[in-house]
Amino acid sequence: MKPIVAVTNIFPQIALDKLSSTCDLKINQSGNSLTKEELLQKFSESDAIISYLTDRIDQDIIDRGTKLKIIANYGAGFNNIDVNYASKMDIWVTNTPSVLHETTADLTWAMILGAARRIIPADRYTRQGEFKGWGAEVFLGGDVHGKTLGIIGLGEIGSAVARRATGFNMRTLYHQRNRLSELEENQLDVEYVTFDKVLRESDFLTLHVPLTEKTEYMISNDEIALMKKTAYLIHTARGKVIDDYALVAALKEGRIAGAALDVYEDEPAITEGMTELSNLMLLPHIGSASFETRDKMALLVVDNVIDALAGKTPRSLVPGYSQ
Numbered sequence: 001m002k003p004i005v006a007v008t009n010i011f012p013q014i015a016l017d018k019l020s021s022t023c024d025l026k027i028n029q030s031g032n033s034l035t036k037e038e039l040l041q042k043f044s045e046s047d048a049i050i051s052y053l054t055d056r057i058d059q060d061i062i063d064r065g066t067k068l069k070i071i072a073n074y075g076a077g078f079n080n081i082d083v084n085y086a087s088k089m090d091i092w093v094t095n096t097p098s099v100l101h102e103t104t105a106d107l108t109w110a111m112i113l114g115a116a117r118r119i120i121p122a123d124r125y126t127r128q129g130e131f132k133g134w135g136a137e138v139f140l141g142g143d144v145h146g147k148t149l150g151i152i153g154l155g156e157i158g159s160a161v162a163r164r165a166t167g168f169n170m171r172t173l174y175h176q177r178n179r180l181s182e183l184e185e186n187q188l189d190v191e192y193v194t195f196d197k198v199l200r201e202s203d204f205l206t207l208h209v210p211l212t213e214k215t216e217y218m219i220s221n222d223e224i225a226l227m228k229k230t231a232y233l234i235h236t237a238r239g240k241v242i243d244d245y246a247l248v249a250a251l252k253e254g255r256i257a258g259a260a261l262d263v264y265e266d267e268p269a270i271t272e273g274m275t276e277l278s279n280l281m282l283l284p285h286i287g288s289a290s291f292e293t294r295d296k297m298a299l300l301v302v303d304n305v306i307d308a309l310a311g312k313t314p315r316s317l318v319p320g321y322s323q
Contacts, residue, residue, distance in 0.1 A: 002022065002023055002024040003022075003023050003024065003047035003048065003309050004023070004024045004026060004045055004046045004047050004048075005019060005023040005024070005025055005026070005046065005047065005048045005049075005050065005305060006026045006027075006042040006043075006045070006046040006048070006049050006050070007025060007026065007027040007028065007050040008028050008033070008034050008039070008042065008049065008050065008051050008052055008055050009028050009030075009031065009032075009033065009034075009052045009054075009055075009074075010027075010028075010029060010031055011027065011050060011074070011298060012294060012295050012298040014295050014298065014299065015295070015298035015299050015301065015302045018299065018302050018306075019302055019305065019306075022306075022309075023048075023305075023309070026042065026045075026046070033052065033054045033055065034055065036056070036060075036061070039055060039057070039061050040060070040061055040064050041064075043061050043062070043064035043065040043068060044064040044065070044066070046065070046067075046068060047067055047068065047069055047309060048068070048069055048070045048071075048072065048305045048308060048309060049065070049068065049070070049071045049072065050072050050074060050301055050302075050305065051071055051072065051073050051074065051080070051081070052073075052074055052075070052080075053073065053074075053075045053077055053080050054080070054268075055080055056080055057071060057080060057081045057082065057086075058082050058085075059082055059085045062082060062085055062086050062089055062091065063089075065089070065091060068091050069091065069092060069308045069309060070091065070092040070093070070094065070304065070305055070308035070309075070314060071086060071091060071092070071093050071094075072094045072301045072302075072304045072305050072308075072314075073093070073094065073095045073096070073301075073318075074096065074297060074298065074301050075095060075096060075288070075297070076095055076096055076097055076100055076288070077095065077210070077211070077238060078093060078095045078318045079210070079211045079238060081093055081318075083318055083320070092304075092308050092313075092314050092317065093317065093318050094301070094304040094314045094315075094316050094317055094318060095316060095318050096296075096297040096300045096301060096316065097156065097316055098156060098316075099293060099296040099297055099300055100157075100287070100288035100293050100296075100297060101155075101156035101157040101159075101160045102160050102293075103287070103288050103289075103290045103292075103293040104157045104160070104236055104287040104288055105157055105160030105161045105163075105164060106290075107236060107262065107283075107286065107287050107289075108157070108161050108206055108208075108234060108236050108287075109161070109164050111234050111236070111260035111262070111281060111283070112144060112149075112204050112206070112232070112234055112260070113144060114260060114281055115232045115234065115258045115259065115260040115279075115281050116141050116142040116143070116144050116204070116232060116258075117139075117141040117142075117144075118139050118141045120281055121139065121278055122139045125139070142203070142230065142232070142257060144168055144170075144204070145168045145169055145170070146168070146169050146170065147168075147170055147171075147203035147204060148170065148171045148172075148173060148201055148202050148203045148204075149161075149162075149165045149168075149170045149171070149172045149173070149202065149203070149204050149206070150172075150173045150174070150175075150198040150199070150201065150202025150204065150205040150206070151172065151173070151174040151175075151190070151198075151205075151206055151208065152174070152175050152176065152195075152198060152205070152206070152207050152208065152209060152218070153176050153207060153208035153209035153210075153237070154174045154176050154180065154188075154190065154208070155176075155208060157208045157236070158174065158176075158206075158208035159188060161206060161208065162174065162188045162189070162190050163188060165189075166189055171191070172188070172189060172190045172191065173190070173191050173192075173193045173197070173198045173201060173202060174190045174191070174192060174193070174198065175192070175193055175194065175195050175197075175198045176209070179192045180192070196226060199223055199226040199227050200226050200227070200228070201228075202227070202228070202231055203228065203230065203231055203232070204231070204232050204234060205227065205231060205232070205233050205234065206233075206234040206235075206236070207219070207233075207234070207235050207236070207237045207241055207242070208236070208237055209237055209238075209241060210237070210238065210319075211237070211238035211239075211240055211241060215238075215241050216240050216241070217240065217241070217242070217243045218241050218242070219233070219241065219242045219243065219246075219247070220242075220243035220246045221243070221246045221249075221250075224246055224247065224250045224255060224256060225255070227255075227256050228256070229254070229255060229256065229257065230256075230257050231256050231257060232256070232257055232258045232259060232260070233247065233256060233258075233259040233260075234259070234260050235259070235260070235261045235262065235263060236262045236263065236287045237263065238263055239263040239264045239265045239266070239267045240265050242261075242265065243265070244264060244265040244266075244271035244274070245271060245272075245273075247259060248271060248272075248273040248274055248277065248280075251277050251279050251280055252273070252277065257279065258279040258280065258281075259279070259280050259281070260280070260281035260283070261274075261280070261281065261282055261283065262283040262284075262285055262286060262287050263285055263287075267285065268284075268285075270282065300315075300316060303315060304316055
């Protein structure tokens with residue numbers, strides 16, 4: 001009898017094909033997230049689960065996985081899963097590191113340029129027939145080249161963002177819990193500074209940290225108050241790293257120049273007041289959304305599932321996982 005693999009949402013065909021010959025696939029093709037009751041059923045009948053970040057997998061759900069060997073998350077994040085409890089229940093938890101950082105860095109730069117040069121409002125203005133010809137003060141924005149880029153979290157994505165900054169002749173500051181070696185700093189052309197200094201001196205501040213107890217609401221009123229009035233805040237990490245209401249207030253009052261978000265505090269809900277702000281770019285969590293990268297992510301998910309079903313340790317266990 002083939003092992004049952006439940007896929008909680010639409011999944012790339014290239015990855016399904018790799019599994020279909022050896023596994024009995026139960027796929028949610030609706031495009032909608034499963035309800036808790038539906039997740040409970042999937043866990044009770046499956047040997048492996050391929051999950052989305054939108055699937056909230058708590059202790060109640062994990063307890064149903066009496067024959068479950070792995071929860072393979074389709075994404076780099078994994079804060080949707082109670083990893084500690086899964087570990088106690090001898091269930092592997094994996095994610096998709098090392099395949100999406102370059103693509104997410106590309107989007108980060110699109111957001112930096114788009115926010116600074118007001119690309120989305122200018123596009124909307126043109127489509128609405130408002131463009132009457134060149135004007136000396138039409139959609140003035142901020143320069144990017146030669147400015148100071150601040151990066152909080154210089155992991156895979158943050159490092160990829162830093163590498164791109166050299167092409168814009170930028171000074172790049174970074175802050176994280178553990179400082180890089182001198183060699184790594186030289187290779188990336190980055191300067192380690194305190195948290196307060198990266199806030200005070202950055203013209204563009206971009207966040208690339210996981211969501212933990214220490215990073216939750218890392219950026220709120222006090223932190224925004226340290227930023228330049230001309231600064232832009234770029235966010236592609238996890239929604240609750242930023243206090244959305246503090247950001248909305250700061251943008252309304254002109255305490256920073258602008259922001260661009262790909263994630264939200266109560267995603268998929270958009271925080272009240274955000275859609276009314278012309279100095280805020282809003283994207284629908286598309287950091288890794290290229291054809292090539294999503295296929296690579298899916299194939300890594302499948303490799304993890306195949307490892308687990310074969311009794312092997314999966315190749316990309318989530319950080320800190322212990323069993």
